[in-house]
Amino acid sequence: MQTRQAATGTVSIRDLRKSFSVGRKSIEAVSGLNLEVGRGEIFGLLGPNGAGKTTTLRMLATLVPIDSGEAMVAGIDVRRKPKEVRRRIGYVGQLGGADLPATGRENLLLQGRLYGASGSDASRRASELIDLLALGEFADRPARTYSGGQRRRLEVALGIMHKPEILFLDEPSTGLDPQNRANLWDQLRGLNEAGTTIFLTTHYLEEADALANRVAIMDHGKVVAEDTLLELKRRVGGGTFVVRTALPASELEDLRAALANLAPISGAWLDGEALRLRTSDGRAAVAAVAAVAQLLETRDVPLAALSLSEASLDDVFLQETGRSLRDAGQNNAETVR
């Protein structure tokens, strides 16, 4: 058994379950989840829409009662001592949580005081965060008037106002432009270096790539893969390449099916206007390129671009579930061979 001290900043989940009943139907949102997050890690939970990421986070943040299983946050049993857990965590929900009639600064001050800071400490910390997250220009107007990205930054500031030991972030960079996203990532890395464990969910592969030391990929309430990004990508093996043609969208599916049947190709799926192809192992890549080129030639399809790409989290997801991360959200799994 870990001691409380040793467990500072850790999250440990065993066989966690949660079902919701809607009318007479029961939806199993989280079905037997196991995870370990170490102190000082940035841990990313990925998965398609409805995978159960938010529900998991909400259980850990004491917002949703746990049906069964064990969840320890900072070494504290979430089911037994939710109040102690609350003191040690920060939580930035998917919905946000900025109080819209109040100004950004008022939001921060109240948050600080509810976590026990004195008025002057809260005010000092609020100014610090206003600088850190570049909220200065609008900190003193009602949050109702903020743009989506400004609001998101305020919400992140609210989550870290009390310098939590563990920070839970549900899709932190939703609605941010690339520059503010990069900015936020910098802040999160800084926070992490200062000792905060970060547990985040995201849809953005780049976000996990940019931030997370370790990720778990979740699907239908379960973890389907969990490792460092490097290791997960290595496990995919093979190569991925992207083929762009001048074909109209209506004819792409036909081409995809034909490509999927080529011997060196282990998977082919549509990715917008492009086709993504995977080979089973790296050495097959050269043969695959030749085969693809030949097929296009015989079908008289003009090739616009063909590029080799590193395995992405999408590939990992495909490997583990047989579905593309992008498609899984729309329950659209039929594009995979």
Next chain:
Amino acid sequence: MSFAVETQLLFRRKMLELMRQPVWIIAGLSSPLLYLALFAPLLQALAGGPGFAGKSVLDVFVPGIIVLMAFGSGMGAGWVTIIEVDTGVLERLTVSPASRFALLLGTVLRDVVWLIIPALLVIFVAIPLGFHPNPAGTVVLLAIASLITAMVSAISGALGIKLRQIGSLAAVVTGLQLPLMLLSGILLPLSLAPSWMVVLAHIDPMYYAVEASRVLANGSIVNGTVVTAFGALGVLTALSLWWATGVYRKALA
């Protein structure tokens, strides 16, 4: 952080919210004055008739308005909780270590304050028009009205969390309001009513409040009617606060 400080912080948040919505303020102040301006004159014709024996019409009517205002002041709480569920504010506040009861009280106390201020306005406006309040009685009357506001505010706020939809909330709240108000004899004394209505009125907590408010505004304080009203409303308000705190506690599952 002590419970008292938490409550005070959350109450302040709600007061600021109110003060930034001029529309709420105008609506809150104008509707009781409209009752005085546009309804009270109709009653003048009834002066001296049954139910008004020997009293000024306003002595019967003004306490009724105040009870009506008490209900109205608490009713809106649920609309705001629905918005706060949707925007995640309530979720954020419930992840904080703040007491759930303090969260509830922030809104309830604001609504009580926002009952008392317009109620005082109505009383002062009504005096030159022929209302004869008894000062001590008026204080007790405002206390009874505050209990009603607290009860309604807690119930409405919790229903907002449970129902999550403005349409359903509006249906439930106004569906409750109408029979409770009509049976309480707010607008006209129930002594004008047929006996079956009087019997029904006795299961309406508002009835006791209205009866007591009429005795209080112009007469004795220690009186059976007043004690009954305090007892009934005190118990109901406590139950409502307790139930609503439970809803906040389980709130966001």
